Amino acid sequence: xxxxxxxxxxxxxxxxxxxxxxxxxxxxxxxxxxxxxxxxxxxxxxxxxxxxxxxxxxxxxxxxxxxxxxxxxxxxxxxxxxxxxxxxxxxxxxxxxxxxxxxxxxxxxxxxxxxxxxxxxxxxxxxxxxxxxxxxxxxxxxxxxxxxxxxxxxxxxxxxxxxxxxxxxxxxxxxxxxxxxxxxxxxxxxxxxxxxxxxxxxxxxxxxxxxxxxxxxxxxxxxxxxxxxxxxxxxxxxxxxxxxxxxxxxxxxxxxxxxxxxxxxxxxxxxxxxxxxxxxxxxxxxxxxxxxxxxxxxxxxxxxxxxxxxxxxxx
Amino acid sequence: xxxxxxxxxxxxxxxxxxxxxxxxxxxxxxxxxxxxxxxxxxxxxxxxxxxxxxxxxxxxxxxxxxxxxxxxxxxxxxxxxxxxxxxxxxxxxxxxxxxxxxxxxxxxxxxxxxxxxxxxxxxxxxxxxxxxxxxxxxxxxxxxxxxxxxxxxxxxxxxxxxxxxxxxxxxxxxxxxxxxxxxxxxxxxxxxxxxxxxxxxxxxxxxxxxxxxxxxxxxxxxxxxxxxxxxxxxxxxxxxxxxxxxxxxxxxxxxxxxxxxxxxxxxxxxxxxxxxxxxxxxxxxxx
Numbered sequence: 336x337x338x339x340x341x342x343x344x345x346x347x348x349x350x351x352x353x354x355x356x357x358x359x360x361x362x363x364x365x366x367x368x369x370x371x372x373x374x375x376x377x378x379x380x381x382x383x384x385x386x387x388x389x390x391x392x393x394x395x396x397x398x399x400x401x402x403x404x405x406x407x408x409x410x411x412x413x414x415x416x417x418x419x420x421x422x423x424x425x426x427x428x429x430x431x432x433x434x435x436x437x438x439x440x441x442x443x444x445x446x447x448x449x450x451x452x453x454x455x456x457x458x459x460x461x462x463x464x465x466x467x468x469x470x471x472x473x474x475x476x477x478x479x480x481x482x483x484x485x486x487x488x489x490x491x492x493x494x495x496x497x498x499x500x501x502x503x504x505x506x507x508x509x510x511x512x513x514x515x516x517x518x519x520x521x522x523x524x525x526x527x528x529x530x531x532x533x534x535x536x537x538x539x540x541x542x543x544x545x546x547x548x549x550x551x552x553x554x555x556x557x558x559x560x561x562x563x564x565x566x567x568x569x570x571x572x573x574x575x576x577x578x579x580x581x582x583x584x585x586x587x588x589x590x591x592x593x594x595x596x597x598x599x600x601x602x603x604x605x606x607x608x609x610x611x612x613x614x615x616x617x618x619x620x621x622x623x624x625x626x627x628x629x630x631x632x633x634x635x636x637x638x639x640x641x642x643x644x645x646x647x648x649x650x
Numbered sequence: 651x652x653x654x655x656x657x658x659x660x661x662x663x664x665x666x667x668x669x670x671x672x673x674x675x676x677x678x679x680x681x682x683x684x685x686x687x688x689x690x691x692x693x694x695x696x697x698x699x700x701x702x703x704x705x706x707x708x709x710x711x712x713x714x715x716x717x718x719x720x721x722x723x724x725x726x727x728x729x730x731x732x733x734x735x736x737x738x739x740x741x742x743x744x745x746x747x748x749x750x751x752x753x754x755x756x757x758x759x760x761x762x763x764x765x766x767x768x769x770x771x772x773x774x775x776x777x778x779x780x781x782x783x784x785x786x787x788x789x790x791x792x793x794x795x796x797x798x799x800x801x802x803x804x805x806x807x808x809x810x811x812x813x814x815x816x817x818x819x820x821x822x823x824x825x826x827x828x829x830x831x832x833x834x835x836x837x838x839x840x841x842x843x844x845x846x847x848x849x850x851x852x853x854x855x856x857x858x859x860x861x862x863x864x865x866x867x868x869x870x871x872x873x874x875x876x877x878x879x880x881x882x883x884x885x886x887x888x889x890x891x892x893x894x895x896x897x898x899x900x901x902x903x904x905x906x907x908x909x910x911x912x913x914x915x916x917x918x919x920x921x922x923x924x925x926x927x928x929x930x931x932x933x934x935x936x937x
Contacts, residue, residue, distance in 0.1 A: 389742075389743050389746060436922070436926045437922070437925075437926075439926065440925055440926070442742045443679075443685040443742060443746065444880075444925050446685075446746055447685070447873065447876045447921070447925075448921070448922050448925050450873055451873055451877070451918035451921050451922060452918075452922070454870065454873060454914055454915075454918050455914075455915050455918045455919065455922075458911055458912060458914055458915040459915065461911055462909070462911060462912075564869060565754075568750065568754060571747070571750075572747075572751075575747060608754060608757075608758040608761075609754075609755060609758040609759070611751075611754055612751045612752070612753075612754030612755035612758060613751070613755060614751070615747055615748065615750065615751030615754070616733070616748055616751040616752060616755070619737060619740070619744045619747050619748040619751070620733070620736050620737055620748070623737075623740065623744050645736060647739075647740070648736065648737045648738065648739040648740035648744070649735055649736040649737070649738070649739070650735050650738050650739060650835050650836055650839065
């Protein structure tokens with residue numbers, strides 16, 4: 336990246352970090368949600384965008400992170416940080432235990448197997464007494480939106496830095512190789528199973544941390560909302576809208592879509608659901624490689640960009 | 651023992667219905683290579699359509715099934731022709747996403763149009779049942795099962811022997827060759843998608859007579875349909891019927907012996923296990 340880009344990025348980051356000091360309460364609360372969604376989209380980007388495995392089960396990590404914090408704080412009366420660590424442990428354990436069999440599947444099979452995992456988790460957690468069964472858990476309240484905001488921002492920076500590291504590390508190149516041609520990668524000496532599981536776990540760690548922050552912020556969680564599949568929809572749509580397999584695309588997608596959805600839902604109540612559905616349909620047809628690719632190519636091709644995308648995959 | 655017999659009968663009756671749900675998904679997947687994540691949402695729409703036909707026009711849910719199926723066929727045809735044909739050759743991930751978006755839209759519209767309340771289609775014979783020794787067979791479920799089996803077998807015969815069915819199978823095997831023999835793919839894809847959605851609509855109408863409909867049932871039904879298609883394989887409707895029966899029986903047994911909340915866990919557990927050990931299905935050919 337050019338020096339100008341770095342300066343712009345740093346300036347943007349400073350403005351984002353300063354929001355709780357000049358913004359209204361509503362803006363800060365919106366910011367926390369948008370930042371956490373951006374973390375989820377970025378986490379999904381690692382397994383879905385860079386490794387090429389369309390995971391519909393990342394909301395499971397989010398749920399595990401939420402429950403890690405809730406169980407540690409409510410049942411064991413441990414501090415928040417320990418709860419976060421516990422959530423991460425749960426997510427990594429899950430990524431290894433289920434990732435090993437599930438990541439052997441490809442394409443549709445992988446997508447649907449992970450989709451099923453989320454359903455199974457709801458049923459399992461609803462029957463665990465330590466997790467409050469289907470009633471859920473209530474966490475001790477902490478009224479400090481500024482802290483939650485900065486924590487979320489820090490997590491997003493960490494997730495984005497990790498993805499940036501992927502674009503220039505041996506591990507990251509191994510993941511791209513798997514996405515482009517898994518057999519080829521294996522032949523070239525990439526330990527594909529290990530790499531895939533590590534990518535799944537890494538993706539899960541960020542989702543779990545986001546879930547932990549959200550649980551402590553909201554102070555209440557139940558199985559249906561913690562393992563909500565529509566959250567998984569959102570993170571995928573945001574990553575794909577922004578540009579899967581790019582460093583800043585998912586963050587951009589999350590910010591843009593969160594803002595538009597917030598504006599819409601204040602104008603027309605609960606229009607947000609429909610909006611996300613329509614966005615994904617239109618995006619897949621006209622800009623399947625996301626806003627990041629659109630910005631790169633639009634200057635050269637202009638409106639033909641959309642026509643070319645339209646022509647590329649039709650019958 | 652009586653209880654076990656009753657559970658098995660319930661499982662078989664449920665399984666027949668499951669088979670019709672999965673039939674459309676398997677057909678679309680096999681021919682168009684699209685895993686339609688909105689399949690459950692179309693089942694839900696079919697259910698509402700049947701419910702409206704019964705409640706406002708007084709059309710018996712079983713007699714109304716052809717109407718539901720034809721309307722849903724039309725919807726499917728238009729969607730494929732106008733939208734999905736545009737991306738049918740895109741990478742698998744894009745087709746998954748677009749049908750996912752479709753599911754979100756349909757669920758949302760259903761919630762707007764029909765509210766989030768539960769609906770059941772309750773014809774006069776809904777409560778009656780036949781006693782076969784110790785086993786009680788509810789009439790509505792038995793009829794739903796009969797229709798389900800008839801539809802599955804009809805679908806099998808259609809694909810095997812009719813001209814259109816052969817064209818569909820030919821396209822599934824080799825699009826280029828089928829084209830050379832005069833198959834017009836845009837139309838044929840739309841017809842295939844329409845048939846799949848029509849079957850989903852019929853399944854929804856049957857589902858409404860034996861269970862509750864609300865706008866959110868789609869996702870679970872899609873996952874179940876997928877599980878059945880995996881167990882039964884994509885190339886044969888009779889395999890799908892077996893897959894439906896297997897899943898129905900497993901679910902009923904789990905509800906009895908493990909607990910009511912674990913019914914869905916069982917079906918998804920089976921799905922994951924089958925995917926891992928037999929990715930081409932229990933009955934499908936090994937790849």
